[in-house]
Amino acid sequence: MKNERVYRMTFSSVYPLYIQKVERKGRTKADVDTVIYWLTGYDDAGLATQIDKNVDFETFFADAPQINPNASKIKGVICGYRVEKIEDPLMKKIRWLDKLVDELAKGKSMEKILRS
Template structure:
């Protein structure tokens, strides 16, 4: 999946969709941000900088301060693909984030979403 167009999409254009998804299901932006912080290591200021600078998705993950070692525990199907079987490392990270956002939206406890991290 090298060169997939999602890689060059600004994270700032995807983030509002994540916010809308979790809020539509009764969860909060704060809960979403908490999971993003856990997965990527970005703090609040770092995430805001990414959004303000319109950093693309590939760079967002490449510059993640501390990508969670527990991310490998994120498994299951998202968009018809098994997360753990995706070979491209950037696409796997994109789908890992998609998966945890879905779990937050479905009401899963944040401790479970974070896989003990």
């Protein structure tokens, strides 16, 4: 049931933590937003709405306009789990987002992060 706890976390409570993480490494809120837009298909207004509505991760991804078809190219380890081996679809999306933010914080180029 650990997954259930993660699914119920509000996106708006984690979003500032993503921003803090990347800002400590010299990246910006705009960079975080860019990877979120790329992964989920949200735009400025859509993301702001989700934050204002205080939705949980399950709703955040369920309401996403479109998960980027290149998201399946996101590989590697995050939180001790190999992303490409995660079977639960929602947990995989959450870990994709975690991995993108982690890559931002590690200084990877936006081109590599967005699998261009």
